Amino acid sequence: MLRVAVPNKGSLSEAASAMLSEAGYRQRRDSRELVMVDPDNDIEFFFLRPRDIAVYVGQGTLDVGITGRDLLLDAKVEAEELLPLGFAPSTFRFAGPVGDFSGVEQLEGKRLATSYDGLLRDYLAERGVNATVVRLDGAVESSVRLGVADAIADVVETGNTLKAAGMEIFGEPILKSEAVLIRRSGSGGAANGTAKEIDILIRRLQGVLVARQYVLMDYDIRKDLVEDAASLTPGLESPTVSPLRDSEWVAVRSMVPKKETNRIMDELYDLGARAILVSSIHACRI
Numbered sequence: 001m002l003r004v005a006v007p008n009k010g011s012l013s014e015a016a017s018a019m020l021s022e023a024g025y026r027q028r029r030d031s032r033e034l035v036m037v038d039p040d041n042d043i044e045f046f047f048l049r050p051r052d053i054a055v056y057v058g059q060g061t062l063d064v065g066i067t068g069r070d071l072l073l074d075a076k077v078e079a080e081e082l083l084p085l086g087f088a089p090s091t092f093r094f095a096g097p098v099g100d101f102s103g104v105e106q107l108e109g110k111r112l113a114t115s116y117d118g119l120l121r122d123y124l125a126e127r128g129v130n131a132t133v134v135r136l137d138g139a140v141e142s143s144v145r146l147g148v149a150d151a152i153a154d155v156v157e158t159g160n161t162l163k164a165a166g167m168e169i170f171g172e173p174i175l176k177s178e179a180v181l182i183r184r185s186g187s188g189g190a191a192n193g194t195a196k197e198i199d200i201l202i203r204r205l206q207g208v209l210v211a212r213q214y215v216l217m218d219y220d221i222r223k224d225l226v227e228d229a230a231s232l233t234p235g236l237e238s239p240t241v242s243p244l245r246d247s248e249w250v251a252v253r254s255m256v257p258k259k260e261t262n263r264i265m266d267e268l269y270d271l272g273a274r275a276i277l278v279s280s281i282h283a284c285r286i
């Protein structure tokens with residue numbers, strides 16, 4: 001039975017369970033449940049703190065897990081990313097009181113508060129900056145006002161928390177993060193059964209990602225324009241072209257990135273396509 005770690009609380013929890021449900025796995029109904037078996041899929045879910053998930057997976061206690069890329073790298077464990085999952089995007093950045101800092105080099109000798117000290121120490125060491133790292137559990141934005149630090153390194157999503165604390169970001173982003181599926185490093189040679197189960201999980205999650213990112217587009221076009229139309233909607237492999245009763249025309253079906261739906265419809269219409277229909281993809285295997 002495959003053992004999978006899922007975030008039990010915080011920014012990743014709901015979206016992770018939603019994605020697993022969409023991929024056809026049973027998820028817990030009560031947020032206090034710590035373990036849940038999905039017998040139909042021969043898989044067991046363990047609901048854990050996202051920060052700890054890398055530790056369990058790194059130790060090999062659990063086969064795979066969902067956590068943040070930033071949390072994975074901060075934990076410094078023997079675990080690696082298998083698949084980015086496209087939710088919980090964030091950036092790990094420096095911030096300080098408005099006007100105080102403009103670059104990382106100004107951090108020499110300063111005190112920096114963060115909840116991600118592993119990530120921050122690596123970054124400072126790579127750039128040869130000597131600063132004191134103050135490890136805090138959360139509400140890091142308050143540390144400067146309260147005199148514990150001169151600047152911070154923290155997760156920024158909308159930037160609203162920083163703004164409310166009278167701070168601004170400076171320097172290049174330290175890390176761009178999102179939720180990721182992880183496994184123990186070098187477990188490519190895992191027991192055959194487990195490797196196969198992990199492959200199925202990955203394929204199912206990829207199916208959800210594609211269903212979320214693509215739509216299905218159908219349209220009719222005159223036969224002589226089909227090559228131009230196909231270059232607008234190349235699809236993943238190649239568009240399906242079917243004959244119509246009117247032999248001058250064909251019907252085309254293709255997958256299109258959801259974000260580009262309207263631009264592509266406009267361009268197809270200008271080209272001469274008609275009856276352009278868009279439908280969502282419920283599930284798929286690529």
Ligand SMILES: Nc1ncnc2c1ncn2[C@@H]1O[C@H](COP(=O)(O)OP(=O)(O)OP(=O)(O)O)[C@@H](O)[C@H]1O
Nearest residue numbers: 009010011012050068069070088089090155157177
């Ligand atoms: N606005 C956000 N605040 C915090 N983490 C976020 C945010 N958006 C995305 N994330 C990502 O979520 C993960 C952190 O999840 P975690 O549950 O530890 O934090 P949290 O939501 O701040 O929970 P808590 O503060 O209650 O522990 C990281 O990978 C982080 O990059």
Ligand SMILES: O=P(O)(O)OC[C@H]1O[C@H](OP(=O)(O)OP(=O)(O)O)[C@H](O)[C@@H]1O
Nearest residue numbers: 138139140155156157158159160161162
């Ligand atoms: O850029 P924003 O959209 O404002 O989001 C980022 C903020 O959200 C998180 O805090 P959280 O609410 O988890 O509190 P915490 O600091 O106690 O973890 C994070 O640590 C930042 O403070």
Ligand SMILES: [Mg+2]
Nearest residue numbers: 010137138139
């Ligand atoms: Mg937090």
